[in-house]
Amino acid sequence: MPEGDTIWRAAHTLHRALAGRKVTRFESVFPKLNRVDVDQPICGRMIERVEAQGKWLLMYLSSDLILLTHMLMSGSWHIYRVGEKWRLPRHAMRIFLATEEFVAVAFNLQIAEFHTIDSLHRRDGFAALGPSVLSNNFDEGEAARRLKANPHMEVGEALLKQSIVAGIGNVFKSEICFASAVNPFRKVSSLTPAEAALLMSIARKFLRANVTHTSGNAIVTYTGMRRTTSRANPGERLWVYKRGGESCRRCDTRIESRKQGVDARTTFWCPQCQPIDRKILL
């Protein structure tokens, strides 16, 4: 049976190969997964991150969809370059997910489920997840309190920590900090109550704006374009994410980027709009 660290390494490898890429093909042998794929297509979604939680591997896709798999005794995830020969036979394949550059194949899995953050939260073993930013009863005040309960963390790291609030990925982390005028490298302890509340209310606004709800609770995938600036031009849809070296849309200062946290996720920010020392603004 694969141990937690094996799964952690698999998740890490999958994350490095797939995060930030768009799914170009999806296949599985699980009828339940395929039904979700028909209703809410997997192709076109962004893979936001892959992480391990205990013996589980979680692949977070854009628009609040999580592929949850368990390795049990014999399951494994492999990553290949497109066209590379697989090390296990095709009949052992259970899930196949491709991006332009890489192919992720799950072999011999027995448990595979799609979840929203809310349904995952209700599943046995995942209750430790924080409240979902996308849920209808998301309480911004409670979320701000959960954030402030981690004073030692940097804001950019804390926003990604799913046990504080669930649903914020790496793109929105940078965008939320920019729109809140908070430097992502500040410690949570330095946040005023108003700043903590603003971060959470902007998080909710941005994430909800990027998901289209139809009748009931069904979530329909948007067409793959995240947007936070409200500008019509697709080239101007984000404030800072992946804009390192370009000029700030508000003040023309050069956008900076740096790896942050134990997972070394890249953070983007404007040093003028988001000074590290809040007092500069006062």
Ligand SMILES: [Zn+2]
């Ligand atoms: Zn700026």
